Amino acid sequence: MSMSKTRRNRASNLWTLIGAAAILVYSLGPFIWLFIASITPELKADFLRPQTYDRQITYFPSNPTIQNYFDLFQNVPFATYLRNSTIISTGNMLLSLTVACLGAYAFVRFRFAGRNSLLVSMLVAYTIPSVVLLVPLLVIFRSYGLNNTHLGMILAESTASAPFVLLLMINYFSTLPREIEEAAQVDGCGRLKILWRIVLPLSLPGLVAGGLLAFIMSWNNFLFAFLLTSTSEVKTLPILMRQFAQGEPNVWGVSAAGAMLSALPVAIIFVVFQRMLMNGLAAGAVKG
Known part of the structure; x- marks a missing residue:
């Protein structure tokens, strides 16, 4: 009886942890994307092109830089x-x-x-x-x-x-x-x-x-x-x-x-x- 209750409590805690992690990822996702974009080097042509929507999406830059902040x-x-x-x-x-x-x-x-x-x-x-x-x-x-x-x-x-x-x-x-x-x-x-x-x-x-x-x-x-x-x-x-x-x-x-x-x-x-x-x-x- 006690073992069954312990298992249910563990399962409940696990689902709670998963739910909290999902909410955290959903909430922090835009900020993480902004941070990655802010340290991604700009292409020199970007300053001259009318738009940059054709830029390839990268999950993390190969050469991160803080030049964008300067x-x-x-x-x-x-x-x-x-x-x-x-x-x-x-x-x-x-x-x-x-x-x-x-x-x-x-x-x-x-x-x-x-x-x-x-x-x-x-x-x-x-x-x-x-x-x-x-x-x-x-x-x-x-x-x-x-x-x-x-x-x-x-x-x-x-x-x-x-x-x-x-x-x-x-x-x-x-x-x-x-x-x-x-x-x-x-x-x-x-x-x-x-x-x-x-x-x-x-x-x-x-x-x-x-x-x-x-x-x-x-x-x-x-x-x-x-x-x-x-x-x-x-x-x-x-x-x-x-x-x-x-x-x-x-x-x-x-x-x-x-x-x-x-x-x-x-x-x-x-x-x-x-x-x-x-x-x-x-x-x-x-x-x-």
């Missing part, structure tokens, strides 16, 4: 686009966290007229597609001279990420005990000091989760960068990836190198902060 920085303004994405994504993350923390603390710890209506409006704002906001944003930004600026892009990106981070932080702040804050109030601490010295340190996993999600949302957003920017001084990496997809430049290796470097920062951030990200999202979902 060509990416030398022949394409990749560094400028990378700088713009970093500035806009970081600015959006900081702005979203600032607005979300102040708003979430007010919603959780204060009772005021219109509180429920504001919460509903925040939820509705999160569900509105970004494309609906384009015309109002274009009109407002044109009036204030924010078109084709980093500040304008940060403000536009925050319209999509700030409501989500706010709802996440409301759920997270709701799990924190009031007793610690009440003790601090007895010692003479004000609300902002309590938020800065007590609530935010206790909410570090939630802050990391909200900040990373805001950063990733901005890093991958194509719509605002496409419609609110007009020069390479402000355009972000998704715009460059679109140019690669259209065949500009017309080389496989350089395009693959650009895609790899565009995905690398987000992948590194996720791997480094994976535990805190998961803990923050799980804790924020405990109580609403």
